[in-house]
Amino acid sequence: MSTATLEAAIGRLPYRLQMAGGWIDQPFVSVHDPEPPGSMVVVSLQPTVRYMDRSGMATGTRVVARELWGESLPDRPPEELVRELYRAENEGRDAPSGSQDMCGIVYPGISRLDYDASVEGGWFPAHVETTSDPRLVAWLERVLHLVPVGSRPPGYDPLTEMDLDPGWIARLGASGRACFDAILRMDVEALGRSLNECSRAWGVILPRIYEHPAISIDLRGLLAGYAAAYPGAMYSGCGGGYVIVAAEDPPPGSTGISIRV
Numbered sequence: 001m002s003t004a005t006l007e008a009a010i011g012r013l014p015y016r017l018q019m020a021g022g023w024i025d026q027p028f029v030s031v032h033d034p035e036p037p038g039s040m041v042v043v044s045l046q047p048t049v050r051y052m053d054r055s056g057m058a059t060g061t062r063v064v065a066r067e068l069w070g071e072s073l074p075d076r077p078p079e080e081l082v083r084e085l086y087r088a089e090n091e092g093r094d095a096p097s098g099s100q101d102m103c104g105i106v107y108p109g110i111s112r113l114d115y116d117a118s119v120e121g122g123w124f125p126a127h128v129e130t131t132s133d134p135r136l137v138a139w140l141e142r143v144l145h146l147v148p149v150g151s152r153p154p155g156y157d158p159l160t161e162m163d164l165d166p167g168w169i170a171r172l173g174a175s176g177r178a179c180f181d182a183i184l185r186m187d188v189e190a191l192g193r194s195l196n197e198c199s200r201a202w203g204v205i206l207p208r209i210y211e212h213p214a215i216s217i218d219l220r221g222l223l224a225g226y227a228a229a230y231p232g233a234m235y236s237g238c239g240g241g242y243v244i245v246a247a248e249d250p251p252p253g254s255t256g257i258s259i260r261v
Contacts, residue, residue, distance in 0.1 A: 009050070010047045010048075010049065010050045011047055011062070011066065011071060012047060012071040012072060013047065013062050013065055013066055013069075013071060013072070013073070013105065014044045014045055014046065014047060014062075014073075014104075014105050014260045015044075015045040015047060015051050015057045015058060015059070015062060015104075015105070016042055016043070016044060016045065016057060016058035016061070016062075016100070016101055016103075016104025016105050017042065017043040017045055017057065017104065017236065017244070017257065018040065018041070018042050018056060018100060018104065018236065018237070019040070019041040019042065019043065019176075019179050019194075019195065019198075019234070019244065020040065020041055020175040020176050020178065020179035020194040020195055020197065020198035020234065021038065021039050021040025021041060021113075021172060021173060021175050021176020021177075021179065021198060022040050022100065022198065022202075023040075023098075023172065023202065023205065023206065024038035024039065024040050024115050024169070024172055024173045024176060025040060025098035025099055025100040025113065025115050025122075025125075026098050026122075027117055027121055027122035027123060028164070029164065029169055029172070029205070030115045030116065030117045030122040030169075030173075031117040031122060032164045032165075032166045032169045033115075033116075033117065033166065033169045033170055033173055034166045034167075034169075034170055035170045035173065035174075036115070036116040036117065036118065036173070037114035037115055037116040037119075037126050037127065037173065038114070038115050038116075038169065038170070038172060038173020038174070038176065039112050039113065039114050039115070039173055039174075039176030039177040039179075039180065040100060040112070040113050040115070040173075040176035040179075041110065041111065041112055041113075041176055041179045041180050041183070042100050042103055042104030042107070042110075042111050042113060043104065043109075043110050043111075043140070043144075043257070043259055044104055044105065044106075044107060044108050044109060044111075044259065044260040045057075045257055045258060045259060045260060046258040046259065046260045048258045049255070051242075052148065052150075052151050052241065052242075053151055054151040054152040054237075054239075054241075055150075055151050055152070055236060055237055055240070055241030055242060056235065056236035056237015056238065056241040056242070057236060057237070057241065057242075058101040058104055058105055060089070060097070060101075061085065061089055061097065061101040061102060061105060062105060064085060064088050064089045065085055065105060067088070068084070068085065068088055073105075073106060078103075078106045078107050078128075079124075079128075081102075081106045082099060082102040082103055082106050082107075082124065083124065085102040085105070085106065086099050086102050086123075086124075089101075089102070095159070099113075099123060099124050099125065100113055103125065103128065107128060107130050108130070108132055108260050108261050109130055109131055109132030109133075109137065109259060109260070109261050110130070110131050110132070110136065110137070110140060110180075110183060110259065111128055111129065111130040111131075112128070112129040112130075112176065112177070112179075112180035113125040113127075113128055113176075114126050114127040114128070114129070115173070129180065131183075131184070132261035134261075135186070136183055136184065136186065137259045137261055139183075139186045140183055140257075140259065141256060141257055141258065141259055142248075142256075143188045143191065143246055143247060143248060144244065144245070144246060144256075144257055145244075145245045145246075145247060145250045145251055145254035145255070145256060146236070146242040146243070146244060146245075146254055146255050146256075146257065147226070147242060147243040147245060147251055147253055147254045148242055148253075148255075149217065149219075149222065149235070149240040149241060149242060149243055150217065150240050150241075151239075151240070151241065152237070152238065152239035152240065152241070153214045153215060153216075153239065154214065155213075155214040156212055156214040156215065156238075156239045157208070157212070158206050158208045158209045158212070158238040158239065159206070159208070160208050160212075161206070161207055161208050162205065162206055163204055163205055163206075163207070164205060165204060165205065168201050168204045168205050169201070169205065171197060171200075171201050172198060172201035172202075172205065174197075175194050175195075175197040175198040175201060176194075176198070178190065178193070178194040178197065179191060179194035179195070179198075182194055188231050188246055188247065188248060189231050191231065191232060191246045192227075192230065192231025192232020192233070192246040192247070193231070193232055194232065195227075195232035195233055195234040195244065195246055196227050196232045196233070196234070198234050199223060199227070199233070199234045199235070202234075203220070206238070208238075209235070209238045209239065210223070212239065214239075215239055215240070217240060219235070219239070219240055222243065223235065223243065226243050226245055226251065229251070230245050230246065230247040230251065231246045231247055232245075232246045233245045233246070
């Protein structure tokens with residue numbers, strides 16, 4: 001297969017990797033944050049491989065982006081593109097996807113998204129901090145690893161059980177800030193701690209992320225194993241997807257990432 005044929009099969013639009021703080025982009029979560037804004041981190045990925053569908057990599061949003069714009073992002077302000085893509089994906093939906101999906105595709109590099117329910121209802125970030133610093137990008141590509149687990153199964157819904165505890169939601173938003181700060185300092189131990197903290201918050205706020213009748217894998221046990229063996233770990237999305245591992249040395253069977261700048 002030629003390079004051109006492979007590129008056509010994968011597509012040229014970026015993917016989105018969410019890191020610590022995910023779910024703070026949903027107003028039903030951020031409205032309970034006693035210490036806004038709460039933050040999360042997204043990374044825009046080069047389409048060097050075809051990531052699994054239904055695995056927390058914004059593949060559904062990417063399909064909508066292709067329908068809107070073809071295989072390249074328009075040369076317009078990113079906040080404008082985020083809103084256009086958000087409207088296209090969520091029009092008429094009772095449970096809209098969060099705007100972090102669009103932000104991670106549109107904004108290059110590594111971004112911290114700050115959400116405050118008092119700003120635009122929490123639907124869009126109150127502030128975006130983005131970096132494409134070559135040193136930080138190279139470092140994060142070196143210490144972040146993806147271990148494939150599996151796609152979300154049919155019939156899976158993480159929202160059937162919720163405990164929107166304000167204290168844990170504050171910790172969720174703080175994990176995103178800690179994650180971005182760790183990247184700026186190139187501190188893999190602190191990065192791992194932020195992933196672990198986000199994982200803990202998810203387990204309290206939305207326990208069905210890990211345990212659901214449709215899931216046959218021991219997601220909590222698997223995650224605990226990686227978190228014990230390496231500085232930190234979290235899932236790329238609800239119900240599995242990939243384990244994101246922060247570590248100096250790649251775990252067996254893992255793949256690296258290529259960040260779009």
